[in-house]
Amino acid sequence: MTIARKTHDRTTYEKDAPQPGRVLDARLHLLDRQLLDVDDVPVTTIDDLEIHATGGDADPVGGPAVLTNLLTGPVLGTRILGGRPPSSRLERIAWSHVRAVDSAVKLGIHGSQLDATWVERWVRDHVIGRIPGGRHDPE
């Protein structure tokens, strides 16, 4: 997949101006990172991101745009085969819930408030919770 042989290799471009805020690259800092809730309990992994024009328009091209939602959902199947699940199937977590980004992305709210954890809650209530001793601390 190499393109445009003519671009000579040793090009060095001018350095971008230092930015007023922290720099986050999607793939390097956000995508596929662990998402932890306010008690540092893992909620899910960030599968995708959603951006909107600052005015809220879904098509962000042509004007300033911002990151609005972290997305999570049944991505593995489509990721392996390519493409992505329809956007209706993706669970949205607003950026306003995010309290920190370091080796994991940390939310300021409790995991149970998010739909992303309904599978966990279902397995807990219907499978693990049913087995005796499931709700006690290991000793």
Place this chain on the structure above:
Amino acid sequence: MILSDLLDQPVREADGTPVGYVIDVRFVLDGPPVGPLATPRVHGVLVSPRTGSSFMGYERVDVRSPALLARWFAWRHRGTFLVHWQDVAAIDEDGVTLARDARRWAPGYERPAPA
């Protein structure tokens, strides 16, 4: 827009000549704070002429070790450049089209002091 519709897409200049692939999208946290953190503004897209998938970010950060590995990854992604978001003219099914006089910037960025 869902970001994975943008990542790995081919990139063309205004006159149609292909220049590479989108390997990442850069945000800068300098928008109005809607929650504990500032809103991430879409600052630009990172384009690599060689391969669609960026790998471990070696081409952007100043991680120099382990030496052999770092040099090999950086070599593989040489020529990666940043295009500001306002220089992105259009995004459609067959890829990203840059504005006519789109400026190219170095992919590196100021690293926060080690934790």
Place this chain on the structure above:
Amino acid sequence: MGSILRHSAVVALALGSLAPLGWLAGCSVHGETGSGATTPIGEAVDEASSAVASAQLTSDLLARGRLTTTVADTTLRDQLHVLQGATGALLTVVPGDAESVRLRADALRAVSEAQAGVADARVWVRGGPGSPASVAARLDESGDALSSVSDAVEAS
């Protein structure tokens, strides 16, 4: 680099699931003549003599009170499985010439003799008739038979 890892991961995955099944299905059938036919006979005989040697060591240790009955019984039982495997390998060999047919017959006789010896040893281990001396003699005899067949195979 990501793609290389991906491909090796997929290869590992594919083989991860296929190979154990293929491997557990047992070895391929040999059907050549000349030394091609005798090597599998030699291998089966080596397996059998390894089983007999293990049985000799086990019964000797038990006789000297250095081994518990349960471990001795388990070891002999495992070695019987090895001997069955050796017999199975010998039966599936398709010898091409008269000499390898004869070698195969000798090998089968020696291995079945070894099987009987080890089975009787197990009877003694569990407190049945027999004595350390009789068991040892029986095993030495089948051990010698196997080594003579093995020498004949090498000579062929």
Place this chain on the structure above:
Amino acid sequence: MKRLLGVALGVLTAIGGFLDIGDLVTNAVVGSRFGLSLAWVVVVGVVGICLFAQMSGRVAAVSGRATFEIIRERLGARAAGANLAASFAINILTLTAEVGGIALALQLASSVDPRLWMPVAALAVWLVLWRVKFSIMENVTGLLGLTLVVFAVALFQLGPDWGELAQQATTLAPSGTETWPSYWYYAIALFGAAMTPYEVFFFSSGAVEERWTAKDVGQSRINVLVGFPFGGVLSIAIAACAAVVFLPRAIEVSSLSQIVLPVALAGGKLALAVVIVGIVAATFGAALETSLSSGYTLAQFMGWSWGKFRRPAQAARFHLTMIVALLVGLSILMTSVDPVKVTEISVVFSAIALPLTYLPILVVANDPEYMGTHVNGRATNALALVYLVIIVAASAAAIPLMIATGAGA
């Protein structure tokens, strides 16, 4: 005094926890066929696992991220997904071998058919995973596993010809009827037995389970650098016992019952009882570690809540994964496949899967955004790069050699 006790406990657990059914079987088979001419591979493998475990433990302690979280972050969902599938399949294979090992060891103690022990062993493993605290589980199996020191004691009591053993250890070539392909095949099997990926998943997730911080990195380094080499010495002792007893008698090791014979020869019934306890503890500990690793890898990839420090109800899918993994392993065993054969295959596939886990960890251990000032030193990086070459070479050569030698037949 308490700190000293903590250090001692850590070291002893590392020694006891080092050996599993893969080490036991592979070292015995290699000893019975090649004598000590492959002992150098154990040394290479032990240095490798010391480097790798210490690096992944440091990454987990400093960044708070366990191995598979990092693999997903660094490789992205697709490459990490393929990596997960391969690592998970091989982990199930190893888990199957370990549970089979428990059943075989219990058969030695009871002469009851192993297929009756297998469900009992799987249930016992699950019960411990369900109720027992992480550190208690780790320390008990580790300390009991220490009884495998009896192999070293047995070696001395056998009064071997040390000169001949040393001569074997220095001739890096197959002897007698063994061919070069099978020599290298078993070299890879030994390397895979020493550097199994599940040990790294378990070690780094354990650092998060026990809430290590940068302060604890020093302690973990002592555990690893003292404990694992001792484990390696025990591996070589197993091979040496096999070499001394089986090589002259041309006995090919194909069952666990044979592996204990040298110990019985040297130390009689007492030593035999000790070694059986040791094997049960080692295989039981390894079965716990491999089940946990199956839970860790999947949960960390998918971002589920995981960890034994949490109540099972707070890590529901993590525990469900472990239950399913144990059931899959048990069902494979109930097809009366020979656990020793499964073990021989699992160690080779461990060697194949190693690069998939090693590379991301090596990269992250050098990334200041994760590690701050605790990035790899220059020496560690040099050694790590040498091992990257060894690991990729072993992984690439494994499959062709497996075909060439019919899996070491």
